[in-house]
Amino acid sequence: MQVTTLSFENMHHHGELFANMLRARHRTFIDRNNWDLPHADGMEFDQYDTPFSRWVAVHEFGEVLAGVRLTPTTARCGIYSYMIRDAQLGLLDSIPHDLLYREAPVAPHIWESSRVFVADTVPSRMRLRVQCSLIDEMVRSARNLGATSLIGIVPEHSPRLARRTGINCVAAGPVIETGDDERSVCIDIALASKLH
Structure with missing residues (x-):
């Protein structure tokens, strides 16, 4: 099992990995979760997949097992910045605007973690190892x-898992409805607590 952080600068060194990650996101968010998201050629993407972002992929033999997108809270591309802030500003219909207890941060040391997934093909015996690698x-x-903290939207139960893996994760907003019987919550992750 390998873990790779992709950027627009280095993705040409990793063959099909970026496209395979977008395909895995399609299978997770569109095929499995039935989310109404942009897609083409079996790949899911949105307005936040820009050169500002980085993508972490856990992969093995060309198959993407898990992934996450990191975007600086200082990013700007047209009218968009980052997903949580844009939802709060009312730019996204699919996410409630009252998802945070405070104003969405804009600071170079705070990055957003989004599109977090573990593929449903990952066997249960490997899931924790894949999650920890991610x-x-x-x-x-x-x-x-340069980040000292992350902000993200995760399934409601994820903060408990994060604590099991050593992440200092606290709710930053109320539980919100994000799909058919899906409940999510915004979280703050302090990176200083997980030193290697």
């Missing part, structure tokens, strides 16, 4: 990018 590389990459 979290470890996410933290390492975010720190290398």
Whole structure:
């Protein structure tokens, strides 16, 4: 099993990995979760998949097992910044605007973690190992990018899992409805608590 952080600068060194990650996102968010998201050629993407972002992929033999997108809260592309802030500003119909207890941050040391997934093909005996590999590389990459904290939207139960893997994760907003019987919550992740 390998873990790779992709950027627009280095993705040409990794063959089909970026496209395979977008395909895995399609299977997770569109095929499995029935989310109404942009897609083409079996790949899911949106307005936040820009050169500002980085993508962490856990992969083995060309198959993407898990992934996450990291975007700086200072990003700007047209009218968009990052997903949580844009939802709060009312730019996204699919996410409630009252998802945070405070104003969405804009600071170089805070990055957003989004599109977090573990493929449903990952066997249960491997899931925790895959999740830990994803979290470890996410933290390492975010720190290398200058982040001291992350903000993200995760399934309601994820903060408990995060604590099991050593992440200092606290709710940053109320539980929100994000799909058919799906409940999510915004979280703050302090990166200083997970030192390697």
